[in-house]
Amino acid sequence: MSLPPIPLQRLDGTPCSTADLQGRVLLVVNVASRCGFTPQYTGLEALYRRFGPRGFEILGFPCDQFGHQEPGDAEEIARFCSLDYPVSFPLMAKCEVNGAQAHPFYRWLKQQKPGLLGSEAIKWNFTKFLIDREGRVVDRFAPQTRPEALTQAIEAQL
Numbered sequence: 001m002s003l004p005p006i007p008l009q010r011l012d013g014t015p016c017s018t019a020d021l022q023g024r025v026l027l028v029v030n031v032a033s034r035c036g037f038t039p040q041y042t043g044l045e046a047l048y049r050r051f052g053p054r055g056f057e058i059l060g061f062p063c064d065q066f067g068h069q070e071p072g073d074a075e076e077i078a079r080f081c082s083l084d085y086p087v088s089f090p091l092m093a094k095c096e097v098n099g100a101q102a103h104p105f106y107r108w109l110k111q112q113k114p115g116l117l118g119s120e121a122i123k124w125n126f127t128k129f130l131i132d133r134e135g136r137v138v139d140r141f142a143p144q145t146r147p148e149a150l151t152q153a154i155e156a157q158l
Contacts, residue, residue: 003136006108009102011090011092019034021059023055024055025130027047029060030063031062033070038144040146044058044060045086047150056158057090092141098122113129125143127141128150
């Protein structure tokens, strides 16, 4: 199933939609500023700089559902992502990825590409979903999968 139009909101409150991303290769990541995997921001930014000009987009979704590792508000998250781990890829509004309040985009992602043993639940911060230009979820990567390890998978979609 291809990417349905789902309303999104950027960290700064600007509305957008998955429809705005049609025709791009996407990497969707639930991020957190106080996680052991937070240094992955550096690798994600390197991927974005390398492949962005070729139609690649990363969407970072701050999430505080795992060990209270993203407690800040939008302003604090923006400050962190401009000072501690400067990123230029879009950060979206803080959201939940599991449970009754899970963002509709994450509900769709998990249905399209369940995790190990068919579980749809996101297990931790920095779970990654790769979406092709046609809007199909082609892969799901565990939090411990370093961004550098995704180079071939991204290249294959570009």
